[in-house]
Amino acid sequence: MGLETDLLIDRRRLKRRLALWRGFAVLLVAGAAALWLARAGDIPLVGTGHVTRLTVAGFISDDRKLHEAIDKLAKDASVRAVLVAIDSPGGSVGGGEALHAALTRLRAAKPVVAVMRGTAASAGYMTAVAAERIYARESTLTGSIGVILQTVDPSELLARLGVRGEALVSGPLKDQPNPFHPLSPEGRAALQGVIGDMYEQFVAKVVTGRGMPEDRVRALADGRVFTGRQALAAGLVDAIGGEAEARAWLAAEKQVPEALPVEDLDIRGTAERLLGATFGSLAKTLISEWLGVDGFGLLWQLPR
Numbered sequence: 001m002g003l004e005t006d007l008l009i010d011r012r013r014l015k016r017r018l019a020l021w022r023g024f025a026v027l028l029v030a031g032a033a034a035l036w037l038a039r040a041g042d043i044p045l046v047g048t049g050h051v052t053r054l055t056v057a058g059f060i061s062d063d064r065k066l067h068e069a070i071d072k073l074a075k076d077a078s079v080r081a082v083l084v085a086i087d088s089p090g091g092s093v094g095g096g097e098a099l100h101a102a103l104t105r106l107r108a109a110k111p112v113v114a115v116m117r118g119t120a121a122s123a124g125y126m127t128a129v130a131a132e133r134i135y136a137r138e139s140t141l142t143g144s145i146g147v148i149l150q151t152v153d154p155s156e157l158l159a160r161l162g163v164r165g166e167a168l169v170s171g172p173l174k175d176q177p178n179p180f181h182p183l184s185p186e187g188r189a190a191l192q193g194v195i196g197d198m199y200e201q202f203v204a205k206v207v208t209g210r211g212m213p214e215d216r217v218r219a220l221a222d223g224r225v226f227t228g229r230q231a232l233a234a235g236l237v238d239a240i241g242g243e244a245e246a247r248a249w250l251a252a253e254k255q256v257p258e259a260l261p262v263e264d265l266d267i268r269g270t271a272e273r274l275l276g277a278t279f280g281s282l283a284k285t286l287i288s289e290w291l292g293v294d295g296f297g298l299l300w301q302l303p304r
Contacts, residue, residue: 060091090122103130129209136228145221
């Protein structure tokens with residue numbers, strides 16, 4: 001190889017070393033900043049204020065990290081209001097109850113507005129009634145106020161296949177339901193009692209959240225779904241619209257300017273977000289330095 005090629009190779013090695021040291025330096029500074037922020041209690045870096053968007057999509061389950069993040073919003077002075085964007089067909093009763101409770105606590109400290117998208121049914125609607133105001137699209141599917149427990153009875157099929165199940169139980173209702181035999185009358189009654197109690201809890205949440213008479217809610221709480229327009233006529237939502245209409249209401253009624261930016265809720269902690277961004281930036285730097293244009297150019301200049 002010639003002198004010029006050797007110089008190019010040496011320069012390339014030097015650039016690699018500098019890139020590594022630069023990356024480690026950035027990582028060290030980021031780590032120190034993350035520790036400081038964690039000790040400071042997630043102090044916001046920018047204090048101009050914003051509206052937080054909490055997206056509730058898909059199956060609603062009991063998510064501890066999400067509930068903790070919602071509780072932090074109540075203490076964050078930079079959060080002026082919260083938009084709950086819902087697109088969910090429902091979820092578990094416990095998941096809906098926990099999310100409803102977290103939003104109810106938040107509502108005591110900040111304006112909370114629910115914006116229904118394509119679907120906000122069952123536990124999705126339970127989530128919405130925790131908000132101070134609910135918006136829906138005309139074609140949104142919502143409602144489905146009720147509780148369901150489904151099981152199957154393949155006992156006859158299993159018997160034909162020669163499959164027989166045995167269960168040792170502490171009481172006659174411990175194995176209800178059981179795929180190896182039909183529900184007993186006592187088991188059916190016990191499970192129906194559980195469903196009934198969960199249903200009463202759901203109805204109570206709607207009565208409280210919507211400020212509607214209980215008999216009116218019960219007339220609507222037969223499990224049926226409504227379009228957004230039907231829900232508006234029934235009093236289950238407040239208005240037809242989306243985030244634009246919600247922001248206009250917040251500005252008019254809660255003095256939350258429409259010009260404020262909207263930030264999506266990230267349930268990762270500040271330190272985790274900062275370190276994630278730093279590692280991403282470091283990875284990009286290293287890839288650029290090792291496989292960038294200069295690197296390919298050097299490869300093409302080497303003797304072949």
